[in-house]
Each structure stands twice: as structure tokens, then as C-alpha cells.
Amino acid sequence: VVILSMFILREKIERALWAVIIFGFIGVLIILRPGFDIFDIKSLLPLGAGFFFALYQVITKKASEYDSDETSLFFTSIFGLVIITALALYYWHPLTYFSFFILPLIGVMMTLAHYSLIIALARAPASKIQPFHFTLIFWAIIFGYIFYDDIPDIPTFIGALIIAFSGIFVINNQYKSN
Secondary structure (H helix, E strand, O other): OHHHHHHOOOOOOOHHHHHHHHHHHHHHHHHHOOOHHHOOHHHHHHHHHHHHHHHHHHHHHHHOOOOOHHHHHHHHHHHHHHHHHHHHHHHOOOOOHHHHHHHHHHHHHHHHHHHHHHHHHHHOOHHHHHHHHHHHHHHHHHHHHHHHOOOOOHHHHHHHHHHHHHHHHHHHHHHHHO
């Protein structure tokens, strides 16, 4: 997001923010521990997802100059509906009774999440919002434990603390500048 916002949005990135982003990304790398021994072509999928999520944020920020938040949410939803319909035609499984409860809940929560992101991007530089996305690692750890009984190891905790400190620094630095 930071690199794309420099080129597409012409945002000026402060050195302190670069340092915090790099520091937080080091925390992510400590958690992921990438290496060539586990490399597979499928490993590029999260990289591509990250790139397109960053592109989505930058385009949403750019669109906020011309469109309302609700217009952005509408077109984002239509695009998502078209993509998920195409995927559902291939990957469809019969619904269970639990699906009728959880799918509307997921829909509402995702709508609120995207609407909140659109509002944030309309009101703040995309590069300053990006460090908060590192908190997704915390949610992955929590849900990994809850749903898969996956207990985080020491490097995961160290990486998570680094991410937390970088997020706290950004919040503190933004609070002081306002």
C-alpha cells in the first residue's frame, strides 16, 4: 500500500512511518519464517492476494475523491458478487442448516468491515492506515487456536509483539501530530 500510494496517490511517506512499517513487516516475517525449503508455486497465492488487497485500498482511496462512501461500497459489493458467483459455479457444495445462520452473519460483518475501510481510506492517507493491517496476524493466531487447536510458538509471540509495538507507535505518533 505504501509503495502504491507513493506512485498512484502521490502521498509523501515520512521516514518514521517507513521505519514502523519495516519493523512491523519484520514481525510478520518472524511469524511466517519463510524459506526455500517450503517454497511452492502455491506460496505465491498469499503474495498475489496481498498485492490485490493493496491495490484495492489505493483504488478505493482514489475513488473517494470522486464518489461517496456508499457508492464505493455498492460497486465493491457488485464486483464481489460477480466473482463469488463465478467461483460458486465451480466449487458449490450443498448448504447445511448452519450455513443459513453463518452466511448472513458473514455477509453483515464483511459489509461493515469494508464500509469501515472505505470510510477510513476516504479520510486518512492510505499509507497511514496500512500498519493496522498487520493486526490480521493476531486474528490468524487467535482463530488458529480456537478452530484448529494450533498453539503459537515463541517466534510467533515475538513477531506478534513486534507488530503490536509498531501499531502502538503509529497510533501514538498520529495522536501527537493531531
